[in-house]
Amino acid sequence: MAEAVRRKAEEDLKQVEDVTAVLLPEPKAELVPMKDADAPTAAEIKKRMDEIDITDSNSIISFGSAAQAELQQISQSMLTDVRNKDVGPAGDSLRDIVTTIRGFSVGELDVRRKRTWWEKLTGKMAPMAKFVARYEDVQGQIDGITDSLLGHEHKLLKDIKSLDLLYEKTLDFYDELALYIAAGEEKLAELDATTIPAKEKEVEAAPEEDGVMQAQELRDLRAARDDLERRVHDLKLTRQVTMQSLPSIRLVQENDKSLVTKINSTLVNTVPLWETQLAQAVTIQRSSEAAKAVREASDLTNELLTANAENLRAANKTVREEMERGVFDIEAIKKANADLIATIEESLQIADEGKTKRAAAEEELRKMETELRETLAAAKARGDGVGDTAGTAVPKA
Structure with missing residues (x-):
């Protein structure tokens, strides 16, 4: 690993520690109705009640939508960034470096190891040839992967900060929904207790020529009240989903924090250790090859000495026997x-x-x-x- 990459990884360690030390607040569990709220909260609920115009259907449909505007901007910004990158690059880089290092297993460095039937079937190189071919480019591969990991670490740190902001805004949206829901329920209670009964009395007291118009206004009022009730119900569902998204955001963020920590540990500690082990593996392999060559030379010398001694004995016996023989063998003369x-x-x-x-x-x-x-x-x-x-x-x- 390049020295500049190592220094950069060590410098990023402080930033990693900072982002992993951030504690996120927990969401409030229950809704607080207006009558039980403190004065500032009650004022906020009253403010949101004033946004409802029961005679304007658009105000009912859009009731509570303003709370999501800032959260939507943050989400869109993050999604725009995510669209332009591959899925899971940091995990792929870690698998790449593990695969590269695992390629130098002790078993594969042993040149005496016989290839498996699968290696023979697929035509894989012999262990020594494979070792040499891999080592020729392994340092460049490790340098490239460490650079890539450093880049992924920076992106993840940025994502963690964005997730912090997203969590905070989601929590604000969650609390804001509680205010809108309380305001909507308070408005529904007001309609049921005051506005609609008053309108019913107006209809009963209206003269016959105005009765039809007054009855239509009552039906419209009741329909608007039902629309508001449905809208409040949707806000409750949205709040529930928002509450579920908070631990999801935290889980993703914790995963990113763990991955950032793992990447930094890999860059600062693991990669140098792997490089040391690789250097040792190469030295051990070369020593083994040298020892094998010396052993083969010694074996050849011993074989030559033994073979020459045996050949000398056999040749000496043949020569001496021929020297001690007469011109004619007595057995041949006798026969x-x-x-x-x-x-x-x-x-x-x-x-x-x-x-x-x-x-x-x-x-x-x-x-x-x-x-x-x-x-x-x-x-x-x-x-x-x-x-x-x-x-x-x-x-x-």
Whole structure:
């Protein structure tokens, strides 16, 4: 918050205390009839009775309206001012500043916090990005809002003073209505007790040619009396509504006073505290980020040391094992020698089997040759001519 705004808020504190210390008078509860009123009040009632011309309907219709003239001017002045401003701006400003400050909750400053499903669904920024984006403009936002709150405070102070005047004039109007009502009731009593009976006697005593006119005047008098009674009744209703408006004005005024006090307290005390907490939050966040970076660097160093030691052990084992091995592994030589012996033995076995098979085949061939010769010799001995031709195909032994 700007220093000028803080000084202005502190200067306004005295004015706030002054307007909140004003005590408003209470309205009088009951009507005082003319016979029970003191001399000054009775004179005021008699003065208002003289405003009534029972033969003039306009005087009856407008009876008591003069009391509201000054009050109407004040109300119109206030309404003209209210028309040109938004409804509830001070409350909106307070909600704005609370929302701005609450945006820096501890949970959202934690960059390790996972986004909720709603934040993912609506595409909200990650906590750290959101934090940075908000802090870039938060000081300007707070300065703007404090300026706005200061302006609202001045308007509310003006409204409170206007409400003081409105309350006083409304109370005067309330008391003035009591005088008009007392005057009207006194006039009604006078009409009922004196004027109308006298007129009735005039009608009874009037000659026949004047009787119609006198009777009409009596009816007009009674109608005017009834109009006045209705007017007095309306004034009583107006007084009741006016009495109800007095606590309403006071309630609105008390709300404005409370809001002015809250705004001033926010400007003088709360906003600087929030700014301090914001500065601490930023420092804590930066410290946390630095600590995280240092921790990650240390973790990386430890991981590298551990991984290198494990890799060195594995590589050393492999190299040493290879260094201690011969050109040929004894197992490989032993297996090759066994395979070679088996091959030689298998070759000798196959050769023996082949020699045996060839001897058997030769024996079979000799046997077949002997059988063939015997067959051919037998055929030649029969002399059928077949033997000479057949015998030539067989070689001699």
